Amino acid sequence: MRTFEEYLALTEQHLTDPMPAIGAYAETLEESMKYSLLSGGKRIRPVMLLAAAEMAGGTAEEALPYASAIEFIHTYSLIHDDLPAMDDDALRRGRPTNHMVYGAGMATLAGDGLLSAAFEIMLGDMLAHQQDPEALRRRVRAADAIARGAGVRGMVAGQTADLTSESERPSAPLLTFIHENKTAAMIIGAIRAGLFLGDAEEALQNDMERYAYDLGMAFQVADDILDVVGDEKTLGKSVGQDAQNDKLTWVSMYGMEASRSRLHELTEDAVSALEKWGSSGDFFRILVRKLEKRTK
């Protein structure tokens, strides 16, 4: 297995390789998709997908189309989330948001294009392996894991709960639902997809399901802490996050001390899920420990 930086370099190098060719009269579509794709994301989901594939015994190279796909999906979610009709954000990562540059109509289409392209990429890769039933099966499972994380039982449901929560009474189950779906679902999807591609044995699959849930939830709790503490730079922000004071967050619901102790609990449980995997669990052990450290 490689380091975070090595998986990151691989992701960056190949991110737009599988982008389908777009016709001459729709050049703005490609331009607007790439504007947001190449605006300095942390690439945490594709990196985790590649690492999970290698942890399971596969190769990162084989998993690259799926790494691109999950980053395409993450990017679409940010573009739509920033729209005037949603969070109405003018800046993301210090640059004007997609709709500030291309207009809200084009930004809507750029998001639609990225989501569509993610599935075009994965299905194209499946087609290329259709004569190898075992390779095809692994790919179908991976694409399904990504689709579940991104879809109406995952991220889109979380976005909806987040959007409608503004008119609802804050509650612990609602907050958990939002974090599980808006943030954790795509992280779980990335790790599950990588494991499927690497053909992970069932015991590894099960332990990593637990790890991925813990990491996904820890990710959001850490982000909520950092929103208050003020160091946003170190995390790849997930959809819908802003530092609005009236926003329902782990910290606003439970307070800072309880949030830190929840983060610690999640981190320890994530690490213990990796227990029996020795040094092959190092990548993910380091990842979750670093996450907690950044909030100190």
Added chain:
Amino acid sequence: MRTFEEYLALTEQHLTDPMPAIGAYAETLEESMKYSLLSGGKRIRPVMLLAAAEMAGGTAEEALPYASAIEFIHTYSLIHDDLPAMDDDALRRGRPTNHMVYGAGMATLAGDGLLSAAFEIMLGDMLAHQQDPEALRRRVRAADAIARGAGVRGMVAGQTADLTSESERPSAPLLTFIHENKTAAMIIGAIRAGLFLGDAEEALQNDMERYAYDLGMAFQVADDILDVVGDEKTLGKSVGQDAQNDKLTWVSMYGMEASRSRLHELTEDAVSALEKWGSSGDFFRILVRKLEKRTK
């Protein structure tokens, strides 16, 4: 093979069967998705998909998840197209558009949810057939055909060209690009997907590619004619975006007479593509002839 009305009944009966279960805190998502799904579409794409599957020797029942998927995708495209940032339409099929009922933010998510759910449905069906390599291959090809029709080499590209065309000089190649991508691509995708599911022989596949292209283009030319003829017949009706005088259409580019003769040419070519398929081509022969007749 069955009649249009029989395939339509089958589509209506099972349209939302494969809808993934949505959590309690995202009920509005399911509600808004179903509001647009169940607002009286003509279901032309799913019906063509089912008919193509049976023409190729498969069963409509097996193809139902893909019929739902393509109608989910068509519905998402209408919701996003109606948004204030796009065509800004308040009515569709005589009912308030999705964003007029649920707001533009929720309508954006309903569209995202429908597009995601389409792939969740198809991948779920692939997973259910993962132990049968031949059945799995047919499904991957079908999903790929739908993804291509819907994606950045298809409908999303056409939407983009349509949106940006307002600031460009009208030209014949631009108009053709818009019609090929915005309209024909999804019709071609529906027919190709059905043929793949039914495991069509290559000769049928080729002839139907030609038929599908002709039908897809005829569909848009007929629509452009009806926008004018319909207006003349029913002055004072609420006029949609497509009927605006400054809109680039086949009629505005070439005039009514040339449009009628283009429609006739496409219809005849579509019918001749079916020549060697005898009575098994009846469904599609009748379909394209009816389309021309409607404009008289």
